[in-house]
């Protein structure tokens with residue numbers, strides 16, 4: 518039987534690379550069925566069930582499908598095996614967790630059994646000791662300290678930097694054809710430079726941008742050790758570039774009273790006087806830059822894509838933005854852009870910037886009655902959950918009104934919509950991220966109109982975090 522998600526309409530969306538013959542190969546991969554087996558024997562008398570699944574291609578596992586097919590692969594696994602299943606991919610055996618209830622078990626983590634050590638395997642060498650990679654009491658300590666850099670007062674200061682960098686960047690875009698994704702990536706890096714360091718990155722900008730891209734891409738390397746020319750190697754080099762940059766800048770930041778995030782981390786204190794060490798500041802800065810930069814770029818790119826495909830929505834949110842004034846808008850004014858907020862939420866649903874979240878079990882446990890032994894890699898799959906027809910009516914449709922106060926479709930389950938994660942590790946930059954994306958879109962909408970040809974469908978490259986494989990070419994008009 519052919520896979521039911523494999524329709525003509527999805528054929529384009531599914532082909533995430535430009536490799537010749539990719540469509541036939543992808544079709545073969547997607548329709549191939551594997552012999553199902555159990556993850557492991559269930560302890561006698563436990564009353565638990567085994568986790569169903571399969572290993573995929575010997576040695577490679579399901580890495581190719583996961584990289585090339587992304588969302589479609591996740592939907593197929595869910596349809597075949599349900600909310601809890603196992604597979605081999607990227608050199609490791611993992612349990613995939615999809616859907617509201619299964620996600621809730623892991624996110625709530627009431628017995629502290631799901632550790633962030635899962636991330637260690639994918640990005641540990643590149644983002645070591647970033648907040649997301651810390652666990653339990655140590656994590657709580659660092660999170661409380663970091664929270665001081667995310668107060669409303671500090672966000673107000675950051676937004677000032679965002680607004681001036683965004684306005685300058687967007688105004689300089691010339692009418693004509695523009696590759697939206699690289700343009701936004703450059704702009705968000707400029708913004709990160711001023712928000713995080715109150716500094717123009719100058720001639721180091723390109724090297725830092727490359728270092729970020731390399732460190733992020735390294736996480737999904739098929740070859741997971743340093744070989745010349747390989748992704749892993751590039752990631753390690755990238756980490757070194759970033760470390761050198763931040764370490765050499767710390768003394769000046771500690772001495773300054775500037776209102777950027779870097780200074781915020783340098784000066785953060787708990788009531789008992791604890792502070793971040795230089796190593797902590799370097800590790801947190803590298804992780805924060807990555808966490809803020811790529812996610813906001815992807816969200817803004819996705820929103821511009823859907824606004825190009827749905828000009829009626831582009832007009833509607835432009836009207837709202839024009840009414841709010843030319844900017845810079847403060848937090849209250851940005852929070853008042855309710856139509857724009859629905860568009861952003863719907864964009865975050867249709868393309869989750871962090872499509873999967875990694876955990877590792879520290880003891881034997883169970884998820885929805887399935888036995889999961891200690892030291893198992895667990896992969897939460899927000900993107901797949903956000904596209905499940907049982908949670909979202911007509912899930913592939915762009916329909917921002919789902920988030921309106923009348924429909925509230927996101928409230929159908931606590932974990933139906935989770936682009937920012939949940940539980941103890943829920944995104945600390947959630948509020949700031951939304952405000953940054955709104956500021957960017959407000960500037961874009963008040964200065965430009967943009968469109969794509971009617972038959973254009975973006976192809977998401979999921980070999981790292983999702984990105985349009987052709988850069989998203991749009992036609993820009995003032």
Ligand code: HEM
Nearest residue numbers: 648649808809812813870871936937938942944945946950
């Ligand atoms: C649209 C933008 C963003 C999205 C979609 C996003 C998504 C996420 C997700 C899914 C997690 C949870 C990871 C997990 O459970 O393992 C997370 C954590 C985190 N995010 Fe964001 N993020 C965004 C923006 C930002 C920004 C702007 C910052 C900082 C300025 C930031 C900093 C962090 C940090 C530090 C964590 C780790 C929190 C912890 O472990 O306690 N994020 N983010």
